[in-house]
Amino acid sequence: MFNSIFEAGATGLSIKTALICSGIALGLGLIVAFTHMKTSKTTKGFLITLATLPLLVMAVMIMINGNLGTSIAILGAFSLIRFRSIQGNAKELLSVFFVMTIGLALGMGHILFATVITVIAVVAILLFSYTNFLEPNKNQRSLKIVIPEDLDYDEVFDEIFKKYTNKHELIKMKTMNMGSLYKLTYDITIKPDIKEKEFLDEIRVKNCNLKVLLSHPNYEEEI
Numbered sequence: 001m002f003n004s005i006f007e008a009g010a011t012g013l014s015i016k017t018a019l020i021c022s023g024i025a026l027g028l029g030l031i032v033a034f035t036h037m038k039t040s041k042t043t044k045g046f047l048i049t050l051a052t053l054p055l056l057v058m059a060v061m062i063m064i065n066g067n068l069g070t071s072i073a074i075l076g077a078f079s080l081i082r083f084r085s086i087q088g089n090a091k092e093l094l095s096v097f098f099v100m101t102i103g104l105a106l107g108m109g110h111i112l113f114a115t116v117i118t119v120i121a122v123v124a125i126l127l128f129s130y131t132n133f134l135e136p137n138k139n140q141r142s143l144k145i146v147i148p149e150d151l152d153y154d155e156v157f158d159e160i161f162k163k164y165t166n167k168h169e170l171i172k173m174k175t176m177n178m179g180s181l182y183k184l185t186y187d188i189t190i191k192p193d194i195k196e197k198e199f200l201d202e203i204r205v206k207n208c209n210l211k212v213l214l215s216h217p218n219y220e221e222e223i
Helices: 015-039 044-064 068-083 090-107 111-130 158-164 196-206
Strands: 140-148 165-176 181-190 212-215
Touching: 015 044, 015 090, 015 111, 044 090, 090 111, 158 165, 158 196, 196 212
Parallel strands: none
Antiparallel strands: 140 181, 140 212, 165 181
């Protein structure tokens, strides 16, 4: 069913076939770029990259055409690009892998397969983005507390956690300032509709008004 439009055993690629594949590569790339724009914060430069990358990957696949030496040279070029690039977030990496998959499929002449995969993946991304499916608990937080070395942290915050959280777990502890301070990191699930300022104020009373940081789990900041 998903047959290649490239003629078996052919030594070249006709202009008509190349133009058809190029047009479809740009069209599918634009669909992915538009989907990414609607579901993520992004930049025009990254959207242009998503729109044109399927065409370029397709061209690379056609140029390789089973040639081992060319394949190794292309791999080296891609490696240089990889190490000169800045790592993106999860959705950016997904979109880049998405358009590269499209380019690989079109580079082998599988137009129908590339189109079907694009439609299915776009529908899945939109579904996951605009519904609560796969949505993590919005009340999850990361709590970092600095305490003096003479404070018994095992039970000192228990009453506060019982009042303001449904769940708490100490996941990391380390010393600071030559051992005069400790930094405790908790994973917590706060109760709905609590006043976070009151929660932090009560912790500050217990930890001698040293630093406290309450953040979402995916936000990393040191105190």
